[in-house]
Amino acid sequence: SQTIHQWPATLVQPVGSPLSLECTVEGTSNPNLYWYRQAAGRGLQLLFYSVGIGQISSEVPQNLSASRPQDRQFILSSKKLLLSDSGFYLCAWSVFGGSKDGYTFGSGTRLTVV
Amino acid sequence: KQEVTQIPAALSVPEGENLVLNCSFTDSAIYNLQWFRQDPGKGLTSLLLIQSSQREQTSGRLNASLDKSSGRSTLYIAASQPGDSATYLCAVLPMDSSYKLIFGSGTRLLVRP
Numbered sequence: 770s771q772t773i774h775q776w777p778a779t780l781v782q783p784v785g786s787p788l789s790l791e792c793t794v795e796g797t798s799n800p801n802l803y804w805y806r807q808a809a810g811r812g813l814q815l816l817f818y819s820v821g822i823g824q825i826s827s828e829v830p831q832n833l834s835a836s837r838p839q840d841r842q843f844i845l846s847s848k849k850l851l852l853s854d855s856g857f858y859l860c861a862w863s864v865f866g867g868s869k870d871g872y873t874f875g876s877g878t879r880l881t882v883v
Numbered sequence: 884k885q886e887v888t889q890i891p892a893a894l895s896v897p898e899g900e901n902l903v904l905n906c907s908f909t910d911s912a913i914y915n916l917q918w919f920r921q922d923p924g925k926g927l928t929s930l931l932l933i934q935s936s937q938r939e940q941t942s943g944r945l946n947a948s949l950d951k952s953s954g955r956s957t958l959y960i961a962a963s964q965p966g967d968s969a970t971y972l973c974a975v976l977p978m979d980s981s982y983k984l985i986f987g988s989g990t991r992l993l994v995r996p
Contacts, residue, residue: 813972828983874926879924
């Protein structure tokens with residue numbers, strides 16, 4: 770069966786420090802991968818999506834970047850965190866773009882920038 | 884541009900009540916609609932997925948309907964329980980080349996014992 774792993778679950782980082790969040794998927798090949806952010810009191814915002822290794826599309830200009838070094842690995846990074854980067858980050862995957870089986874989400878990472 | 888709206892934003896009901904959550908979307912050209920549940924501080928759990936060709940899906944006490952032509956979906960929860968307390972999100976997958984889910988802002992449900 771397919772599973773998605775996301776870590777860490779919670780992270781407190783000082784302003785200006787780097788960030789690396791990792792997401793891995795098991796049990797499927799060539800998934801579409803997504804990073805979403807959910808800020809306090811706001812809806813889900815798509816940050817990045819990837820349809821294949823090394824293929825990253827950015828939805829919102831920001832202080833973050835994403836990479837996909839392996840088929841089932843998706844990494845969210847920042848060189849210098851801002852206070853506004855605080856939020857709940859969710860990784861998701863789909864096959865066939867979600868048109869057949871929908872999206873599956875990970876358990877999320879709560880990031881607090883102090 | 885596809886927009887998804889959920890009404891009400893919050894709902895408080897006594898245990899045992901049947902309830903309906905509403906979701907509307909502006910563009911009927913969708914592949915599917917997905918209902919999710921989110922507990923505080925947790926990720927999204929998929930509840931039901933309705934393909935555009937379907938009218939409804941059922942899972943246990945949950946029933947979701949889809950009226951694509953009118954841009955509406957409802958999530959019916961029968962015999963609500965305190966454990967149903969969570970935020971419920973609906974999302975549509977537009978029938979364009981983007982394959983990007985568009986989410987509503989959610990309905991926060993509290994079921995009182």
